[in-house]
Amino acid sequence: MIPSAMANSTETAVESLHHIKSTEPPEWLVPKQELSQAVRAASKLLFSSLKPHCPKSTFDQLLTEGFDAEQIWQQIDLQSQPLLSSLRREVKKFEKHPEEISKFKDGGVGGGEKKKVLEQIETDNVVNDDDDEDDDDMDMDEDEDDEEEEDEEGEEEEKERGTEEESENEGAEKGGIEDKFLKIKELREYLEEDEAREFGLKKKKTKAESKKEEEDTEEEGDDDEDENEGSVDDDDEAQEEEDGLGLFDGNDEEDEDDLENARYEDFFSRKKNKSSKEKAKSRDMLEEDSGSDDEQDVDKRKNGPSKHEKELDKLRSKIEEMEKANLDPKVWTMRGEVTAAQRQKNSALEVDLDFEHNVRPAPVITEEVTASLEDLIKTRISEGMFDDVQKARTSSSKAPREIKELDESKSKKGLAEVYEEEFVQKTDPASAPLTFSDELKKEASMLFKKLCLKLDALSHFHFTPKPVVEDMSIQTNVPALAMEEVAPMAVSDATMLAPEEVFSGKGDIKEEAELTKAERKRRRANKKRKFKAEAAKRMGKKARQMTTVGNNDEGREG
Amino acid sequence: MSTEAPTSMETETVASKTKLESNTLPPKPKFEPLKAHEMSDGRIQFRKVSVPPHRYSPLKKYWMDIYTPIYEQMKLDIRMNLKARKVELKTRSDTPDVSNLQKCADFVQAFMLGFDVPDAIALLRLDELYVESFEIKDVKTLRGEHLSRAIGRLSGKGGKTKFAIENATKTRIVIADTKIHILGSFANIKIARDSLCNLILGSPAGKVYSKLRQVTARLAERF
Numbered sequence: 001m002i003p004s005a006m007a008n009s010t011e012t013a014v015e016s017l018h019h020i021k022s023t024e025p026p027e028w029l030v031p032k033q034e035l036s037q038a039v040r041a042a043s044k045l046l047f048s049s050l051k052p053h054c055p056k057s058t059f060d061q062l063l064t065e066g067f068d069a070e071q072i073w074q075q076i077d078l079q080s081q082p083l084l085s086s087l088r089r090e091v092k093k094f095e096k097h098p099e100e101i102s103k104f105k106d107g108g109v110g111g112g113e114k115k116k117v118l119e120q121i122e123t124d125n126v127v128n129d130d131d132d133e134d135d136d137d138m139d140m141d142e143d144e145d146d147e148e149e150e151d152e153e154g155e156e157e158e159k160e161r162g163t164e165e166e167s168e169n170e171g172a173e174k175g176g177i178e179d180k181f182l183k184i185k186e187l188r189e190y191l192e193e194d195e196a197r198e199f200g201l202k203k204k205k206t207k208a209e210s211k212k213e214e215e216d217t218e219e220e221g222d223d224d225e226d227e228n229e230g231s232v233d234d235d236d237e238a239q240e241e242e243d244g245l246g247l248f249d250g251n252d253e254e255d256e257d258d259l260e261n262a263r264y265e266d267f268f269s270r271k272k273n274k275s276s277k278e279k280a281k282s283r284d285m286l287e288e289d290s291g292s293d294d295e296q297d298v299d300k301r302k303n304g305p306s307k308h309e310k311e312l313d314k315l316r317s318k319i320e321e322m323e324k325a326n327l328d329p330k331v332w333t334m335r336g337e338v339t340a341a342q343r344q345k346n347s348a349l350e351v352d353l354d355f356e357h358n359v360r361p362a363p364v365i366t367e368e369v370t371a372s373l374e375d376l377i378k379t380r381i382s383e384g385m386f387d388d389v390q391k392a393r394t395s396s397s398k399a400p401r402e403i404k405e406l407d408e409s410k411s412k413k414g415l416a417e418v419y420e421e422e423f424v425q426k427t428d429p430a431s432a433p434l435t436f437s438d439e440l441k442k443e444a445s446m447l448f449k450k451l452c453l454k455l456d457a458l459s460h461f462h463f464t465p466k467p468v469v470e471d472m473s474i475q476t477n478v479p480a481l482a483m484e485e486v487a488p489m490a491v492s493d494a495t496m497l498a499p500e501e502v503f504s505g506k507g508d509i510k511e512e513a514e515l516t517k518a519e520r521k522r523r524r525a526n527k528k529r530k531f532k533a534e535a536a537k538r539m540g541k542k543a544r545q546m547t548t549v550g551n552n553d554e555g556r557e558g
Numbered sequence: 559m560s561t562e563a564p565t566s567m568e569t570e571t572v573a574s575k576t577k578l579e580s581n582t583l584p585p586k587p588k589f590e591p592l593k594a595h596e597m598s599d600g601r602i603q604f605r606k607v608s609v610p611p612h613r614y615s616p617l618k619k620y621w622m623d624i625y626t627p628i629y630e631q632m633k634l635d636i637r638m639n640l641k642a643r644k645v646e647l648k649t650r651s652d653t654p655d656v657s658n659l660q661k662c663a664d665f666v667q668a669f670m671l672g673f674d675v676p677d678a679i680a681l682l683r684l685d686e687l688y689v690e691s692f693e694i695k696d697v698k699t700l701r702g703e704h705l706s707r708a709i710g711r712l713s714g715k716g717g718k719t720k721f722a723i724e725n726a727t728k729t730r731i732v733i734a735d736t737k738i739h740i741l742g743s744f745a746n747i748k749i750a751r752d753s754l755c756n757l758i759l760g761s762p763a764g765k766v767y768s769k770l771r772q773v774t775a776r777l778a779e780r781f
Contacts, residue, residue, distance in 0.1 A: 406767055407725040408718035414676025415730050415741065416683050422728070547685060 013045030040064040040072070047076060054083050092196055268308060603656070605647040605663040606639075613670050614643075623675045624666065627682060632658045636666075645670075664689070671739045672732035681741070690747050691739045697758045709733065711757050719763050723753050726770040749773050 016038035023035065047062035059075050067075075094100060305313065332343040333351055340348075363369065380386065411418070457463050510519070609617055617624070617638070628636045628647070635648040645666050649659050661682050668678040668689055681687050694700060700708050712733055713720045720731050727750045729742030738754060740747050753766050 406722045406771060408714075408722045410717070410721050411725050414674070414679065415687075415728070416676060416680035418728050419680055419684050419687075419743075544686075 010045055013041045016041040017045070043072065043076065047079060050079060050083065054079050095193075095196065603649045603659055605659055606642075607645045607647070607663060607666045607670060609638075609643050609645060609670060611643075613672070617645075617669070620669070620675050624669060627679060628662050628665070632662050632682065634659055634662050636662070668741060672734055673730055673739070673741055677730040677741060684743075686743050687741065688744060688747060689739055689741050690751065691737060692751070694736045694738065694758055697755050700758075705736070708758050708760075709735075711760075711763070712738070712754060714763055719757065719766070722767060723750050723770065726774045727753070745777075749777075 019038050020035070020042060028035070041064075044062040044064055047059070051060065058078060062072065062075055064072055332338050332347065335342075413421075453465065457465075515523070621638070625636055628634050633650055633653045635650055637646050637648075638644075639646055647659060647662050647666070649656075653659070665678050665681045668681055669675060671689065671691070673689075681689075694705065694708055698708075711719070714722070720733065723729070724731055727742065727746045729740050729746045729750045731750060731754070732739040732741075740750050740754075742750065749770075753770055756766050756769070757763070
């Protein structure tokens with residue numbers, strides 16, 4: 001552009017800027033031509049002023065005529081994105097290394113340094129656009145004049161002393177919270193500051209520790225590089241600084257990446273690493289510790305799995321295993337009721353089964369057991385205390401009932417004799433002549449019994465006389481005393497008959513009051529039946545007697 | 559005629575005498591009981607019992623045992639009609655009772671059925687003895703081997719079942735092929751008949767014995 005024209009335009013632009021600054025915020029609500037013109041001019045000026053700082057810029061100047069707001073905005077955006085990120089980095093760098101700010105401030109560095117830095121920034125990363133864009137967003141917001149002011153300030157300062165600005169900003173940021181900054185930006189920056197501070201502090205620590213370890217020469221990693229950077233010769237300042245800056249940038253880049261993408265892991269992994277490092281260093285300052293630290297640093301350095309990540313992987317694999325185990329069908333031992341068909345052959349042998357034994361376990365036969373048994377047997381034999389079954393003798397006090405046996409041979413008596421005997425028995429039982437055979441039999445049996453008794457007494461070693469069979473004897477239910485004494489002095493309850501002999505009732509014996517109606521009826525019916533039977537019998541007897549006795553009469557009468 | 563006249567005269571005179579004297583009843587006439595001979599107007603009664611061929615020789619064998627009680631004690635005439643194969647019984651003038659003839663006839667009939675003479679004699683001595691006859695087919699129709707087996711069941715081995723029943727019930731039993739005759743008192747006949755029927759129907763002898771024992775025990779207890 002023609003410098004005169006530029007000067008004019010700049011003047012007008014500055015004027016327009018001032019104008020913009022002076023306008024009240026409500027006036028922006030309504031779109032006005034003059035305001036828009038002023039803004040366009042101002043933005044154009046800013047764009048052109050910023051251009052030298054952005055090597056990447058595509059436009060030489062902001063094209064505003066005939067362009068939409070959106071298009072203008074896009075142009076600015078293109079320019080400012082990389083710028084903002086670079087600025088940010090610079091600020092951070094200066095935050096970490098305040099001494100360099102002083103160096104920058106000395107002026108020796110100046111624009112050339114800045115330019116180099118910018119170049120390096122360009123080569124190193126690509127993500128800077130984000131920050132620049134953000135800043136641009138804020139810039140283009142028409143409602144926010146302060147941002148423009150801020151940018152103005154920042155940009156102006158950058159023109160003169162890029163790093164100083166950063167350092168100032170850094171210092172400002174470091175120093176405290178100033179009301180000039182907007183809340184959102186302040187928040188973000190504060191957060192980033194915090195995070196960066198943590199890392200920065202730790203990094204600074206590590207740097208300090210590594211600086212202590214000047215003995216360790218060939219160590220790779222951040223510390224080493226820092227150390228190398230730290231041990232600086234004035235000649236190599238630029239290089240070191242460049243390296244440091246570059247490395248820092250790299251670190252910053254990494255940090256930024258990590259902060260934006262995977263902050264948690266990085267935080268905690270780095271914390272861990274740092275804590276371990278600190279511990280190690282607290283204990284010893286040996287090569288081994290540093291070596292371990294270095295390894296950790298290497299791990300950290302490399303984008304491979306960190307220790308934490310490894311542990312997490314292990315956990316994940318464990319979880320997967322457990323989930324898989326849960327989904328799979330259970331082992332037969334955990335399945336509840338399992339029959340032999342449902343499990344593998346002989347699989348029950350491998351498992352230690354436990355179940356209730358309702359049977360007493362078989363006694364283990366030891367020598368002691370057999371000895372005890374034998375002793376018991378011996379004692380029993382010596383004592384003669386055998387557990388033999390004793391035969392229960394039925395008391396044969398009662399006379400045996402006469403059982404009429406069925407004679408299966410032809411009867412010797414004629415039918416007439418049979419009835420004759422029967423008749424005689426009925427009429428006169430006393431004079432009934434006993435049959436000849438019975439009489440003889442009885443006599444013979446009596447004699448034989450006597451003989452046997454005598455012979456047994458002579459022959460048997462252990463002779464026991466046969467129990468006397470009592471004949472049927474009449475027992476009157478009279479107290480014993482009465483029987484023994486003539487004059488009964490007292491009356492005793494001891495009766496001759498046993499209670500069973502008095503009454504041996506079987507089954508349910510109920511009193512009159514306890515009977516039910518049906519039972520009463522039944523009893524009465526039985527009684528009647530018996531009476532009828534008796535009556536019939538008596539009639540029959542009478543009739544028979546009549547016929548037998550009065551036979552002759554009948555014959556005569558007939 | 560002459561004898562008759564005075565009697566009638568006597569009666570008339572008596573009657574007139576009574577009427578004449580004063581209306582007093584004549585004395586009750588006293589009649590002696592009629593003799594068997596005079597019964598049925600003095601006519602002689604006969605009974606004829608046919609002799610089956612299989613009883614011909616036993617009859618000949620036991621003729622005297624039959625004849626003696628009939629002629630001596632029952633006072634009846636008895637003869638065997640060889641041509642007609644019948645035993646004939648006839649009342650005599652001194653037969654004491656008309657029922658004697660019937661009893662003797664029953665006695666002979668019992669012998670003809672197959673009973674022994676001592677058993678049949680009980681009919682003569684006791685009044686209430688009867689003879690009941692029935693056939694196996696009355697109880698259950700059996701044919702061929704079943705019939706034979708039933709008969710065998712009835713008699714038992716060597717006749718022991720029959721004897722057992724006889725002894726237990728005080729009866730006499732004759733099993734003649736398919737006919738069964740029982741001689742005894744009414745109740746005893748009943749018991750014997752029940753046992754025999756059970757045997758015919760098929761119950762084993764042991765069961766019949768046990769029942770018999772029970773029954774006889776009950777009978778014995780009654781008296």
